[in-house]
Amino acid sequence: MIEFTPWSALAGGSLIGIATAILLLSQQRIAGVSGIAAGLLEPTERKQGWRWMFVAGLVLGTVLFQLLGGDTSQIRIDADSTVLVIGGVLVGFGTRLGGGCTSGHGVCGISRGSARSIVATIIFMVTAAIVVYLSRHVAGA
Incomplete structure (x- = not known):
């Protein structure tokens, strides 16, 4: 398990909060990444x-983190490409x-x-815990 890092968690959470507040104040939009990404695929959307x-900020934020000396060496995805694609499709379906x-x-x-968001988040987290338990401990993946 990776060690507990409260200062980087506080900094990261603060940046997420600031970014969502800026988006809400400047565009009157909620920072829901799936909705933002889905809107890029809709040709009828005018203000893209x-x-x-x-989305560029999400990608460039990672690049900036690495350029400033951030360590990403411990981040690994040990899954087959097929599993990642299936997982992505299921997540996309679930967000819709x-x-x-x-x-x-x-x-x-x-x-x-x-209240709707509180219930949805509880369902997301419980479902994630069940999937991890089943895939890691029952199926042995």
Whole structure:
């Protein structure tokens, strides 16, 4: 298990909070990553510039972290490409079915006191725990 790092967690959480507040104040939009990404695939959407900037910020934030000396050497994905694609499709389907993702419901919705988001986030987390338990301890993956 990786050691507990409260200062980096506080810094990261603060940056997420600031970014979501900026997006809400400047665009009157919730920072739900799945909805933002899905909007890039909709050709009828007129104002997509902010969406591209948001997604670029996600990618460039990682690059900046590494350029500033951040250590990403312990981040590994030990899964077959097929499993990753299937997982991605299921997550995409789940975000559409649930009306949002963990960033939209978990970060923005809970902070607004949305009962729907609180329930959705609980369901996300319980489902994730069950899937991890089943895949790691029952199926032995």
